[in-house]
Amino acid sequence: MSDSRRSSGSARRAAGVRRASAQRSGQSSRPRAAQSPKGSSRTGKRAASAGGASRGTRAQSTGKRAAGTRSAAARRQKKNFLNYPRAGAKNPWRWIPSLRMIAGALALMVLAGLGFAVWLYNDTDVPAPSDFALAQSSRVYYADGETEMGRFSEINRTEIPADEIPENIKQAVVASEDSTFYENRGISPRGIVRALINNLSGGARQGGSTITQQYVERYHTGTNTSYLGKMREMVMALKIDQELSKEEILARYLNTIYFGRGAYGVQEAAQAYFNKDAKDLTDAEAALLVAVIPAPSAYDPANDQDKAVSLWDRVITRQVNLEQMTPAEGDALEFPETAKPSSENELGGTKGYLLVEVRKELLEQGFTEEEIDTGGFTIISTIDKEMQKHSVEAIKDLPDDRPKNNRVGTMTLDPATGAIRAMYGGPDYVKQAQNDATQSRMQAGSIFKTFTLIAALQDGYPLDSLWQGNSPQTFDGGWEVNNFANASYGTVTLERATASSINTAYAQLNLEIGPQRTRDVAVELGLPEDTPGLTEDAANVLGSASPTVGEMAEVYATLAAGGVHRERYIVESVTRPDGSSRYEHEKEEKRAMDQDVATNATVALQGPPTVGSARKLEGIMGGRPVAGKTGTSEKMRSAWFVGFTPQLVTAVAMFQPGEDGSEQSLAPFGGEQYITGSTWPTSVWGQIMSRSLEGQEFIDFAPAVPLDNEIRSRSQPSPQPQPTQAPPPEEEEPSEEPTEEPTEEEPTEEEPTEEEPTEEEPTEEPEPTDEPEPTEEPEPEPTEEQPSDPPGNGDNPGRGGGGRGKPTEKPTAEEQAAGIG
Template sequence: MAHTRRPTGDVSSVKGGRAAGQAFPMRRTRRGKLRPVRKRGWNYPRAGYGPIRRWVPSWRIVLASVFLFLAMGVGAVGYLYVTIDIPQPGDFALARTTTVYYSDGKTKMGTFAQYEREPIKLSDLPDTVPHAVVASEDSSFYTNSGISPRGIARAVVNNLRGGHRQGASTITQQYVERYYLGTTRGYLGKLKEALLAIKIDQQQSKNEILENYLNTIYFGRGAYGIEMAAQKYFGIHAQQLNLSQSAMLSAIIPSPSGWDPAVNPEKAKERWTRVLNRMVGEGYISKQEAESAAFPQTIPPGTSSAFSGTNGYLLAAVDSELRATKKFTADDLNQNGLKIVTTIDPKMQKASVDAVAGLPKDRPANNYVGLVSVDPRTGEIYAMYGGADYKARERNAVTQDRAQAGSTFKPFTLLAALDSGKSLSERLDSSTPKVFSGNKVQNFDGKDRGKIDLITATKYSVNTAYVQLNEDVGPDKTKKAAITAGIPENTPGLDSTLTNVLGSASPRPIDMAKAYSVFANQGVSTTPHIVRSVQNKNGETVYTAETEGKRVFESELMSQMNYALQSVTSSDGTGATAGKLDRPVAGKTGTSSGPWSAWFIGYTPQMVTVVDMYQVGSKGEEEVLTPFGKYTYGIGGGSFPAEIWLRYMEVATDGMKVENFPKPKKRVTPTGDDETETPAKKPSQAPTTRGRPTSSSPGVSPTPTERTPSEPTRTPTPTPTRTPEPTTPPAVVPSASPPPEPSKDATQQTQ
């Protein structure tokens, strides 16, 4: 058989040949042209072509490459779809508002929330809400597979043309982004978002997706979810939304901050009209319904705040106390949907606010009052007035601010004296003025009562007698007694100088509440606290406050203290105003020199209530209290503080069992001697009127006097804070001016 030989060509005769003398197999085309024969298999670079053309791919290679890349892309997407797992919902999706309750566990005090959200079921919403959102955000929601190919194509074209960037996200994609992924950026993130949307669309119902979407979408004004949006924009619950309100909330979803009617009413109304028209187009409402709808009126933004008003101080105290336990973080409190039950009694809290609100209208704007009421047996805080509005002044008058203690510190010297073996019948010289270690001390009213016992010295808050007692006992023991009772050792001004008995220290009201609770609780110390318990979102109790006390003083010692301090609230004591409460009351007034501050601390066996008043200058410096109201000669602990105390206690103790303080074994008799209780003879408690002790010391003037001496050259020391911090110890030099003229009103005389 004859064989035909394939023609060959010399490389020199082929344009672009590799080298002279090298031959390539050639073939002739139908037109008679010779072409190099392609290599078997992968013909690249192309055989028989010149140095440039041989690298230009043929149409076969181009087509094969396109198919290959498409196949790889489809394969990769398919692989990602199969292997990608639906992640756990993100922190944002799980974030729930923490609710804080009063002591009854039912009355709501306020909330904590990083994301203000209150989930609501789709079935509880009016149809206008889902219809408006679907019409506005994703009209194909009920028919698409989680993504919209047409929307994606439109967004790609728009983005390539340099138009305003579009994401083409369906409701399902937005739900995936917010519920599972957080904010997604870039094409890879969007691809993952789209794949998850498809997968979730197959695993969850449309109603489930829409419900979660409505509970997580941001509507502006700090509101996440339709329930909070309804509250923030209209002051109602989402269940009450009508057509116009539903359309408006749906309209601002793409740009809630920019399209808020309070920010851009024209744009908001334009978008609102668009939503109504789309609802008509989708058949959700009729054209007549759309035309008859009126643009809804919204409430001003920021009119409601969890931390506004007096309750803001309570909520801030709750937050601070729980975080101080190291068992709760800020995220725990703001995102975990906790139920916090406080110790605050709603009736008593209102009474505290009303008591301060009852002050005269001419009260200076920079005059501040702190009030805290505590159960001495458990440490639970019944009520706390930290200020008028937390948003206006984020300083709690009870837990943060300080004021010089004045004569409310004298009981610590009395405590140290009794603990060292002295008795209530100890007699001291009350002459005035007197010099102690170079310090000149005088009684406020200038009265010399001669030799008086400790009850009389306490009843009238006699300065010279108490400084003498402090000198006898030792001021270091006064300091130690105060610390043991509960005054923090680092309290500014707390020292071991002789005049510490006159209140040079500047404690917080909460510190004094803790210390005086030891007296009321017969020597057992408890810690004041505002949180009773915390439950997680599953209803499990995860925190309970400690209420167990610790004994720091003997009960008999406290019985003697309480016996002496009841004399303060007798009809002619410095705290006579508080004595009008129809039950046994012990307490102490306090007015620092100046006066820079005024206190009244009164208590029953079940309740210790501390009230202080102070004044702050424009630079945060301590100011002398400006007289106002009926106290034109000056303000003391027995004036406004005692009146506030009484107004509060009359309500707070209403219905509370009347309890007597335990009787001490040793008391002062009318002759000024100690009387020891024995089985054969049980002397009665000091004579009382309506449950109040009266004077037990003979030959004592009924004129009440209580005030630490002032110093004419002393000026307040500015501090970097807005609250009065301690300055120098109270003066012990008599004032250059005579004491205020006594008023016919008994309380005016009790400074």
């Protein structure tokens, strides 16, 4: 019984478990599914099971469709990742880039920039310092391209170790040039941004350079102005900052930087400015050296004291702001006194004038001083070594009793190009920096008559036109003109008046054409318009203007070149260290006068070297054709000879300044009683030209040609009374002032000089041979009579101020005496 109860209990428990399980299973199904009652048929259970399966199938199908829809949408979204054109937006908004597109573009630019930076970093190498060291000294050569004339600032640098560079100059350069030097990594982002904004806004281009970048520029790369060059410079600065310590970078910078006065590095700068070593520099001196770094030549106290003081104060102010010194210490500093700049030995002697002239021309062509001194250029000059030697020797060969303050300037040009072949500016540039060939000015004297001659030919007066050569003559306005020794020549041709340099004839001619014409021709041939004394007064024909030797050589070269003007120059070419051309002279020329006029003027100018005051050249030049003109200013304060052959032109001038710079009369020397253009200037000219032309072909000048504008029908001037004395030998000596000193003071001037006793022409008696029309003689009017019937007529073109060009006021006796002969 008990077993039956236990079995029945077990069965109930089992049925209870099953029912509980069935209940839990029914609760897990949909609420609409009813529970099967206990003892229900299995068919009902299967139906219920089938209904549940059907509903599950429909749900599964719906889920698949939803998943497919989401997949298609995802595919559509993937195809238009940038959302451009913008989905769901209407025109025109759908075409405006979306934020997604803008962000993508920016990301792409960043990636490209990073890629470029990586490429640039890997592609940029820091060159060896020796690359810069090899290109520091510029050499100047003679025209042969092989003989070295000199160097510009051969590198004057003494490197000192970092621990020997004084702390005060380190602090000063950091305060002035790069206050973030010890914090930055070789570049300054803030400085780069500031420079970029400035450059884009149109300001002067800046580089935002740190000290490290400046070191790279000066020690490795040279000056860079392009953006790519600056970027490479920044990469090098980054690399160097990683390789070297800050102290080493600063030391190399201070050992490399140019401080002016030919000094590279702080050690030589300390010597150049203060005659001491760098370790002994005071705070004030260190600040001044740093102040001149941006532009050493411009900011040197010797060149611009005010600017130097201003920049020096700026450096100290920055040091105070960085607490490198206290305000009290800064206020206590005084501007230091600097040593006078010393000329380099390269400029010693006569070649110093040549080198300075070369530098001057390079600066005019756009070179900077630092570029000239550090560019490593090969500079070919136009100077012929042998011609230069002859010019120097000609001055050295002057007599030993020549006064110490007697000075000479010479210049020799090639008229076909304008090239300066030789130049003597003085004995030693270091002792006398004034170049007597290009800077010293002297009254021209009778060499100015050449311009009146050319103007007359241009206005139609031929070489055989006639003019009164008697002395004295008084013209309208009371202008009285005398010839040398008050000699009278009677009626003379224009050609004879040129050969004998007859003052009265040329004064009449100048009034006839108008004094302005003389001035205009001088300017047309190349004389600067602002030449001192270059006026339109009647006395300008006698040479009251004061040109330089170089200027007169250039204008006479125009005549020698058949009327074509070419500016003189001294630099032929400049080549970089890599062999590329930096500069090449380009010939510029213009026609200043008709070639036939130049030909006839040259014919007239052959008179002085053959039968006139420079006839000693006949022997010196060995019969070579020469054209030229002597000139002596009033009171013999200057003496000239300017002449030419078809191949070369040379100008020579001699003067004598006093201790205070005032003009003095030339003191006689070498056995000459007077120093005039026909004495030592002509001798110097002859020595230079005869030796320079040795071995070259003898070339004749072209003969005179008829000019289309010549005035053939003209009245002849009234002849003056026969002179009671023969004209003196053709000396280039000025007459004394006629209204103050009698001509009796000059009796010895009429005596023939040593080299001329037998050369006086019988035609020196003016009346018998120089009067082509003796029928004009019946009117022996006194010399006081004005030339009332000058050649030509009032309608002749080119007459200047009209009529005879009367002077507006009476010239002084000094003016009318300037340039006799």
